Amino acid sequence: MTARPANPHQARLLRLLRDGGPNSRAQLGDQVELSRSKLAVEIDRLLETGLVVADGLAASRGGRRSHNIRLAPGLRFLGIDIGATSVDVAVTNAELEILGHLNQPMDVREGPVAVFEQALTMAAKLRATGAAEGFDGAGVGVPGPVRFPEGVPVAPPIMPGWDGFPVREVLSQELGCPVMVDNDVNLMALGERHAGVARSVQDLLCVKIGTGIGCGIVAGGEVYRGATGSAGDIGHIQVEHGSQGRQCACGNRGCLEAYFGGAALARDAEEAAREGRSPELASRLETAGRLTAADVAAAAAAGDTASLGLIRDGGDRIGQVVAGLVSFFNPGLVVIGGGVTGLGHTLLAGIRTQVYRQSLPLATGNLPIVLGELGPVAGVIGAARLISDHLFSPA
Amino acid sequence: MTARPANPHQARLLRLLRDGGPNSRAQLGDQVELSRSKLAVEIDRLLETGLVVADGLAASRGGRRSHNIRLAPGLRFLGIDIGATSVDVAVTNAELEILGHLNQPMDVREGPVAVFEQALTMAAKLRATGAAEGFDGAGVGVPGPVRFPEGVPVAPPIMPGWDGFPVREVLSQELGCPVMVDNDVNLMALGERHAGVARSVQDLLCVKIGTGIGCGIVAGGEVYRGATGSAGDIGHIQVEHGSQGRQCACGNRGCLEAYFGGAALARDAEEAAREGRSPELASRLETAGRLTAADVAAAAAAGDTASLGLIRDGGDRIGQVVAGLVSFFNPGLVVIGGGVTGLGHTLLAGIRTQVYRQSLPLATGNLPIVLGELGPVAGVIGAARLISDHLFSPA
Numbered sequence: 001m002t003a004r005p006a007n008p009h010q011a012r013l014l015r016l017l018r019d020g021g022p023n024s025r026a027q028l029g030d031q032v033e034l035s036r037s038k039l040a041v042e043i044d045r046l047l048e049t050g051l052v053v054a055d056g057l058a059a060s061r062g063g064r065r066s067h068n069i070r071l072a073p074g075l076r077f078l079g080i081d082i083g084a085t086s087v088d089v090a091v092t093n094a095e096l097e098i099l100g101h102l103n104q105p106m107d108v109r110e111g112p113v114a115v116f117e118q119a120l121t122m123a124a125k126l127r128a129t130g131a132a133e134g135f136d137g138a139g140v141g142v143p144g145p146v147r148f149p150e151g152v153p154v155a156p157p158i159m160p161g162w163d164g165f166p167v168r169e170v171l172s173q174e175l176g177c178p179v180m181v182d183n184d185v186n187l188m189a190l191g192e193r194h195a196g197v198a199r200s201v202q203d204l205l206c207v208k209i210g211t212g213i214g215c216g217i218v219a220g221g222e223v224y225r226g227a228t229g230s231a232g233d234i235g236h237i238q239v240e241h242g243s244q245g246r247q248c249a250c251g252n253r254g255c256l257e258a259y260f261g262g263a264a265l266a267r268d269a270e271e272a273a274r275e276g277r278s279p280e281l282a283s284r285l286e287t288a289g290r291l292t293a294a295d296v297a298a299a300a301a302a303g304d305t306a307s308l309g310l311i312r313d314g315g316d317r318i319g320q321v322v323a324g325l326v327s328f329f330n331p332g333l334v335v336i337g338g339g340v341t342g343l344g345h346t347l348l349a350g351i352r353t354q355v356y357r358q359s360l361p362l363a364t365g366n367l368p369i370v371l372g373e374l375g376p377v378a379g380v381i382g383a384a385r386l387i388s389d390h391l392f393s394p395a
Numbered sequence: 396m397t398a399r400p401a402n403p404h405q406a407r408l409l410r411l412l413r414d415g416g417p418n419s420r421a422q423l424g425d426q427v428e429l430s431r432s433k434l435a436v437e438i439d440r441l442l443e444t445g446l447v448v449a450d451g452l453a454a455s456r457g458g459r460r461s462h463n464i465r466l467a468p469g470l471r472f473l474g475i476d477i478g479a480t481s482v483d484v485a486v487t488n489a490e491l492e493i494l495g496h497l498n499q500p501m502d503v504r505e506g507p508v509a510v511f512e513q514a515l516t517m518a519a520k521l522r523a524t525g526a527a528e529g530f531d532g533a534g535v536g537v538p539g540p541v542r543f544p545e546g547v548p549v550a551p552p553i554m555p556g557w558d559g560f561p562v563r564e565v566l567s568q569e570l571g572c573p574v575m576v577d578n579d580v581n582l583m584a585l586g587e588r589h590a591g592v593a594r595s596v597q598d599l600l601c602v603k604i605g606t607g608i609g610c611g612i613v614a615g616g617e618v619y620r621g622a623t624g625s626a627g628d629i630g631h632i633q634v635e636h637g638s639q640g641r642q643c644a645c646g647n648r649g650c651l652e653a654y655f656g657g658a659a660l661a662r663d664a665e666e667a668a669r670e671g672r673s674p675e676l677a678s679r680l681e682t683a684g685r686l687t688a689a690d691v692a693a694a695a696a697a698g699d700t701a702s703l704g705l706i707r708d709g710g711d712r713i714g715q716v717v718a719g720l721v722s723f724f725n726p727g728l729v730v731i732g733g734g735v736t737g738l739g740h741t742l743l744a745g746i747r748t749q750v751y752r753q754s755l756p757l758a759t760g761n762l763p764i765v766l767g768e769l770g771p772v773a774g775v776i777g778a779a780r781l782i783s784d785h786l787f788s789p790a
Contacts, residue, residue, distance in 0.1 A: 145757055154757060155755075155756065155757045157755070202622070203621060203622045215723065217723075217724075219614050219615075219619055220614075220615075220617070220619070222615070224598075224614055224615070225725075226598060226724060226725025226726070226758070227597070227598045227725050227726055227727035227761075227762075228725055228727075228757055228758065228760070228761070229725070229757075230722075230725045230755065230757045230758045231723065231724055231725035232723065232725075233722050233723070233725070233755055233757075233758065234719075234722060234723050236722055236753075236754075236755050237718075237719040237722050237723065237753075238715065238718065238719070238753050241715060250755070252752075252753065320633065320636060321719070323632075323633065324629075324632040324633070324716070324719060325723055327625075327628050327629060327631055327632050328610065328612075328626065328627065328628070328629055328632070328720060328723070328724075329612075329621060329626055329723075330620075330621025330622050330623060330624070330625045330626035330627075330628070331621070331622055332622035332623075357647075358631075358632075358633050358647065359631075360552070360625065360628055360631050360645065361550065362540055362549060362550045362623055362624075362625045362628075363621070363623065363625045363628065365623070366622075366623070367622075
């Protein structure tokens with residue numbers, strides 16, 4: 001795909017077809033407020049670009065039957081969602097439906113060259129299965145702050161070797177298509193807003209609890225990235241002040257991530273196992289040699305008190321922070337997602353308790369706090385959405 | 396003024412004239428990207444409405460000299476900024492320059508009828524001094540959350556009798572002009588952004604420390620009000636968790652406002668005076684019968700250790716909260732304003748210390764934390780800006 005819409009009307013038509021699927025000229029006309037003749041001109045131009053194709057006759061609304069149109073069925077978007085310990089790669093059509101999806105373990109600390117070699121191999125595998133011949137655009141999420149206009153990670157605390165790496169430039173050369181890069185948490189928010197639990201919500205927070213903790217912010221329907229691209233970096237908000245706060249990997253004391261998130265939970269679980277507070281965790285540690293958030297979730301499900309306590313304490317800690325953000329931001333929805341959502345309703349209950357107890361009634365009155373709907377594909381759907389928003393904008 | 400601009404081009408021209416003052420047709424044409432003939436049509440229509448008038452010949456740029464135009468010199472906006480303990484009323488011209496300004500003590504708890512009777516008397520006084528014959532629009536700030544589209548305060552914790560009072564409707568009947576209502580903190584942010592320290596900053600936080608504590612949020616150049624109009628309500632973010640937290644007037648424990656703000660500071664100062672920790676404050680208490688933030692500021696300026704300690708502790712507390720907000724929101728600027736800015740640089744130093752220590756370097760690298768420039772008129776300028784934004788929008 002080399003064409004881009006020539007004007008805002010064409011861009012709007014493309015987005016309507018992406019979000020609503022094939023549609024008749026008549027119904028599109030109702031939505032874009034263009035005269036019949038102007039609409040015909042814009043659609044003819046889109047047909048010429050090949051972005052849009054005719055799709056048979058629409059159902060009759062009385063009078064002459066209208067033609068259906070749809071986005072070109074061969075359009076393919078690539079979504080790459082890089083986490084701290086794994087990578088997701090997916091191919092979608094132009095309506096952002098997933099046609100193929102792969103997940104592999106990967107350590108982001110191996111650096112951008114190794115990580116993208118792996119991601120591109122996964123993309124080639126998806127291509128080989130027939131999901132795509134080539135890609136018309138790619139969206140990429142990385143687990144750290146991004147200078148958004150340039151598509152370059154900046155000072156990412158858990159990603160040695162990534163600072164300043166020109167992800168957008170390198171990948172668009174490798175793939176031969178336009179690429180957009182964003183923080184993984186923003187992509188999760190975009191994904192849940194496009195196809196998940198946050199559809200049509202204008203102001204929302206999307207808290208991602210994986211190895212670390214971050215927050216996607218949507219304000220007035222748009223992802224808010226902040227003055228330097230680090231908005232939502234809530235993992236290092238202090239929850240304990242003074243010298244008794246726990247040491248955090250960032251060098252400070254008392255940060256949220258020192259108390260909760262996948263890394264903190266694994267460490268606390270191993271400590272509980274070694275100190276004899278949990279036979280369940282101890283036996284898992286002996287078998288596997290290490291523990292993860294998934295072990296804590298499984299042990300909790302089996303009724304292990306120590307594991308339930310860890311999850312409850314974590315929910316309290318993160319709930320304290322979210323309560324402050326709810327007072328400040330007054331969102332219409334809070335979504336909890338990421339790897340540790342396996343901890344499920346015990347975690348959610350802890351967060352809800354803190355928010356409903358601490359924030360003012362006006363901010364919490366109609367505030368749902370829910371788990372994300374899209375699970376591990378929220379990021380790749382968000383990535384496809386990101387690049388489609390870019391491509392379906394006036395050139 | 397009954398006319399409103401008929402289209403976005405006219406709206407943009409009116410805003411350019413408001414923000415830049417009188418200008419030549421030629422220079423306006425450079426800024427709005429309209430053809431010469433289309434620009435002439437729009438300006439002629441604005442001249443017909445009376446919103447804009449001719450203003451002599453512009454300086455030569457070579458070739459035929461262009462005519463200057465300006466906003467009608469008789470346009471008058473009224474700004475009313477209601478605080479917890481005083482009210483500011485000002486009249487501006489269409490360029491939002493203050494032509495007259497009054498401040499009077501007032502207790503917001505007397506309820507909306509009494510407060511607006513006083514504010515309207517002050518407006519009449521300004522009219523009598525010749526600052527205005529009538530008003531073309533009015534902006535109003537109240538110290539609590541506002542359902543913005545309707546202009547109605549909702550559940551304001553320090554304002555008994557105000558919940559649901561139709562401020563916008565009542566005042567536009569009384570004044571015979573359009574009225575817009577907003578939270579006082581949002582108006583301070585609008586004012587500092589229009590004519591103060593925050594000019595041209597896209598993403599900023601404006602922390603107002605008066606009797607209570609609130610925060611105006613500007614995201615992408617627009618005031619962000621949240622899902623139900625309570626965004627920025629940071630006075631009740633918990634800074635001490637558990638049962639040892641101080642009792643707050645809202646019913647919870649450990650809120651920021653229980654530790655700092657005008658009300659907390661007055662209470663702590665009186666306690667220090669009575670407990671013999673500050674001879675300076677004790678003598679002031681004996682003279683006045685009560686203490687305010689201004690007494691603490693004066694005592695601190697005179698070297699009183701207890702007062703300096705109170706300010707430093709307050710700066711620490713509010714700095715902790717602001718540090719978290721900076722990590723979350725990644726603003727390009729933080730403005731500190733409101734009544735207690737008399738505490739000045741001691742307070743600012745405390746806030747800066749916490750933010751620069753706790754927030755990640757990426758968020759604080761280029762982050763100025765400064766006192767507001769407009770002092771007590773920030774709110775009324777913001778109020779005039781609010782109503783002018785409304786009136787200079789397409790009808």
